[in-house]
Amino acid sequence: MVSSSSSSSRSEESQPLLSSASSVRSSEARSKLDLLSSLLLLSGIVTFVGSTLWIVWGEQKDPRGNLWFSLHPTFQSFAIAGVVLAIWALQPTSTTAPKEKAQAFKAHRSLVLSLVLPSIILGSSAMYYNKSSHGAKHFTTWHGILGATTLLYLFVQSLFGLVVSTKPLYNVLGGKAKAKSFFKHHRASGYVVLPLMLFTAHLGGAHSTWALGSAGFGWRVAAYWVGLPMIVAGLALRVRAGKMKFL
Numbered sequence: 001m002v003s004s005s006s007s008s009s010r011s012e013e014s015q016p017l018l019s020s021a022s023s024v025r026s027s028e029a030r031s032k033l034d035l036l037s038s039l040l041l042l043s044g045i046v047t048f049v050g051s052t053l054w055i056v057w058g059e060q061k062d063p064r065g066n067l068w069f070s071l072h073p074t075f076q077s078f079a080i081a082g083v084v085l086a087i088w089a090l091q092p093t094s095t096t097a098p099k100e101k102a103q104a105f106k107a108h109r110s111l112v113l114s115l116v117l118p119s120i121i122l123g124s125s126a127m128y129y130n131k132s133s134h135g136a137k138h139f140t141t142w143h144g145i146l147g148a149t150t151l152l153y154l155f156v157q158s159l160f161g162l163v164v165s166t167k168p169l170y171n172v173l174g175g176k177a178k179a180k181s182f183f184k185h186h187r188a189s190g191y192v193v194l195p196l197m198l199f200t201a202h203l204g205g206a207h208s209t210w211a212l213g214s215a216g217f218g219w220r221v222a223a224y225w226v227g228l229p230m231i232v233a234g235l236a237l238r239v240r241a242g243k244m245k246f247l
């Protein structure tokens, strides 16, 4: 007969094994979900950017004659792809893997500086110039108004990110440790600026007079009703709630 004390000590012995087995299972499930959501997100980017390029350069009657306009959706879609990839690069990193974290941060920073900002500046100035060149009024639609607001927000967000992560600059905030404590605000704010960009693109690509007149129904649906939601779903599934703590 097995005594109660020996059975309880046996169950104690098996406890760590059980809990470590279940934590292995849950981390395996987590990495499968991460992989699936990455595939969803990358397919969303290809669908959104690919269909936008096709609408502008394949379906529009005279894309070269309409060059300043054509540059707008082209570069804005590159900027969006850049922001999505820059966030994606940081999402799975953990504080226990500093090397992985540093590489992800480097990728994030390079994408913002070399793809997102140049593209958004080119795309937005092209549209502003296009309207000015034929005397049209600026910021007359919801897309234009939200676009200008989002643009401003993106610059503030990028500048803040640069300040909190660059040596001579973060001294302004009181040093490295203090600057690091601002990271969480930059992270949370990034999850505001991206939906704003995506919604702006949705308004311009699915509802504007240009979109309704120049884009075929199928491509319009693919880019702005399918591609953009796929990006949102892919990113949302990879969010780690634990990184969002503010207290």
Ligand code: HEM
Residues within 6 Å of the ligand: 052, 072, 073, 074, 076, 077, 080, 124, 127, 128, 131, 137, 138, 139, 140, 141, 142, 143, 144, 145, 146, 147, 148, 150, 151, 197, 200, 201, 202, 204, 205, 208, 209, 210, 211
């Ligand atoms: C691929 C996605 C996009 C498409 C298809 C698109 C399309 C258009 C169209 C048709 C216009 C002219 C009509 C209007 O003034 O609303 C326009 C203007 C504008 N767009 Fe976009 N857009 C896209 C993405 C964006 C993004 C992501 C932003 C900013 C973050 C943006 C910012 C603006 C601004 C500020 C204007 C107005 C410029 C002015 O009035 O001078 N667009 N866009």
